[in-house]
Amino acid sequence: MNPPEAAPDFLAQLGWEDAEILPLAGDASFRRYFRAVGHDRTAILMDAPPPHEDPRPFIAIAEWLHTRGFGAPAILGSDLGAGLVLLEDFGDARMRETVDAAPESELRLYEAAVDILIRLRDHPAADVPAYDAGVLHREAALLTEWYCPAIGADVDASGYRAAWDAVFDRVVAATPVTVLRDYHAENIMLVEGGLGLLDFQDALAGHPAYDLVSLLQDARRDVHPDLEAALLDRYLRTTGVGEEFVTAYHILGAQRNAKIVGIFTRLWQRDGKPRYPGLCPRVWGYLNRDLEHPALAPVKSWFDANLPVERRGDPMALAGA
Structure with missing residues (x-):
């Protein structure tokens, strides 16, 4: 599963230019997920490609939950045109x-x-x-x-x-x-x-x-x-x-x-x-x-x-x- 072409530039704009992009399991939709791995930090890259997906509802609800004390991932950055969102990494313990x-x-x-x-x-x-x-x-x-x-x-x-x-x-x-x-x-x-x-x-x-x-x-x-x-x-x-x-x-x-x-x-x-x-x-x-x-x-x-x-x-x- 290759990351989207726009991913490296998107990550660089957010200060993650040296991050390695590793694939994660997808779901039943068109969304795909990757883990961005830096020297001492990680984050989750969501690929929600338009027109099949629109990341704005996810961002809005994540922020709604986060501000009310619920455990939604923090939004670290987004490019809505490309359908890319960088999220707080919750790890692998499902x-x-x-x-x-x-x-x-x-x-x-x-x-x-x-x-x-x-x-x-x-x-x-x-x-x-x-x-x-x-x-x-x-x-x-x-x-x-x-x-x-x-x-x-x-x-x-x-x-x-x-x-x-x-x-x-x-x-x-x-x-x-x-x-x-x-x-x-x-x-x-x-x-x-x-x-x-x-x-x-x-x-x-x-x-x-x-x-x-x-x-x-x-x-x-x-x-x-x-x-x-x-x-x-x-x-x-x-x-x-x-x-x-x-x-x-x-x-x-x-x-x-x-x-x-x-x-x-x-x-x-x-x-x-x-x-x-x-x-x-x-x-x-x-x-x-x-x-x-x-x-x-x-x-x-x-x-x-x-x-x-x-x-x-x-x-x-x-x-x-």
């Missing part, structure tokens, strides 16, 4: 690998991650678009747009929208918070003094349950139902919210997991990334549990009629069945 290597740390680190979301409730939402019913519908539709055709399922798309329409009112009326939208163990770093946050450029103003379900129904690692229940209870006890929040948690869990199944299918079919379909069975497991909540009865009825349990799984495997 929550995911730390917990997997030391299971005894799991509860402590997940509690710390939940506590960040509790603190976010204390701040009015950032100046970002609303996570409204239109966005929720558009995301949920990714399942019928990508997953269903991939497995050859002819489904009732209008009935799907109507089913979601019957439940979304329960989640759009709450006082909004800043929703980071991809808050899970692979986007949380262990840094001095706490946890560092990454991948929040798509933040919206929405229901506080969304990021909690993103953390506790993690598409990329198993979160045991007992741990999920304990951490949800911690959130409820600390904030004083009640059953309506639990209802929203499961509605947004079902919506998010349906969206992820669609996105992972799209990453395989459109973007040529075949590792993502294999993550779908875990996501379906979460979705099936969420659908058991009574508030989701209309949505569950649609799934039972259109995608019975045997058609919920790895789309690549089902497509070849």
Whole structure:
């Protein structure tokens, strides 16, 4: 993975002219990451190439979080035209690998991650678009747009929208918070003094349950139902919210997991990334549990009629069945 041509000049302008540029793992987008290594310091170079990516939302939310005491990386410099941003380096200690290597740390680190979301409730939402019913519908539709055709399922798309329409009112009326939208163990770093946050450029103003379900129904690692229940209870006890929040948690869990199944299918079919379909069975497991909540009865009825349990799984495997 070669750095962008403009990177050396960009780094030189910021006083990093002698830095070595080393590749880091990318993500599911067009963004790429590199580590700039100087004699006694390091930083992260984000390559967010226009027109595919726009680094301005990331910079804005990073600064919003940073000024409120949350662990977002400091912005060391940017060239918006080239799509380059130099960030504080949080190191390599991700929550995911730390917990997997030391299971005894799991509860402590997940509690710390939940506590960040509790603190976010204390701040009015950032100046970002609303996570409204239109966005929720558009995301949920990714399942019928990508997953269903991939497995050859002819489904009732209008009935799907109507089913979601019957439940979304329960989640759009709450006082909004800043929703980071991809808050899970692979986007949380262990840094001095706490946890560092990454991948929040798509933040919206929405229901506080969304990021909690993103953390506790993690598409990329198993979160045991007992741990999920304990951490949800911690959130409820600390904030004083009640059953309506639990209802929203499961509605947004079902919506998010349906969206992820669609996105992972799209990453395989459109973007040529075949590792993502294999993550779908875990996501379906979460979705099936969420659908058991009574508030989701209309949505569950649609799934039972259109995608019975045997058609919920790895789309690549089902497509070849």
